[in-house]
Amino acid sequence: MPAIALGHYNLRGDRVTLEKLRDFYLRYVGLTAGPRPLKSFGYWLYAGGRDVLHLSENRPGEVRQTALKTGFDHVAFACTDLPAMLAILQADNIPYRHATVEASPGFATQHQVLFSDPEGNGIELNFVEANI
Template sequence: MQLDHATIVTADLDTARRFFVDVVGLTQGARPPFSVGGYWLYANGRPVIHLVEATVPGTSVRAAPRIDHIAFRLESAAEWQALLARLRATGVAYQTAQVPPMGPQEAAMQIFVALAPGVVVEFVTALHHAQP
């Protein structure tokens, strides 16, 4: 089994689309003609992020239970450095955290971006990929 996609419902479709295309590096692709607006964003030929236009007003209160965030794993130092360059070039704010090693799992580096209230995107890579 593998994760098929994540759906993000937002009142600001264009900002979310620009983030995932311009910063994350996904591509906008075909989407069925649903009755609400949205975008399907692709990685490696698969639609992995579904953006859906919010049809009811949002709230700033975080509901529980909820899905807290989605995460993308970057497998090389080149991917990691390219992501950092795009974040800086677009002025997107982010926070970093280091995950210590655990058993056979090596240390990792994380980047967290708060895309909108209640919507967090994480990027993670092996710590050695994140070293300059």
């Protein structure tokens, strides 16, 4: 049975880290905090009415391996209002890279804004030229 969509991704950490990540994703990605049906500590962040990022507290005794090499590079979000997002990143001195992917058959021109969250996870914000 094939996957039909990405449900969410999950980042884990201690409470201080989760709060830092929550605030970062709310401000610099434009996600919104929403309901979370679990009793454990954490946050569910939403885009377009869907939970897309879960922030979960480490389990008791769990130690996160921060030096572990993986193939993970970034998570991408479809966004609108490129000028407003760039203004926020610039005002807060968040380092980013802005790349343009030119239109090709079946694809509109896209503007990509790439940066990292406070834990070093890569983020890509995609702005289709028609939505800028």
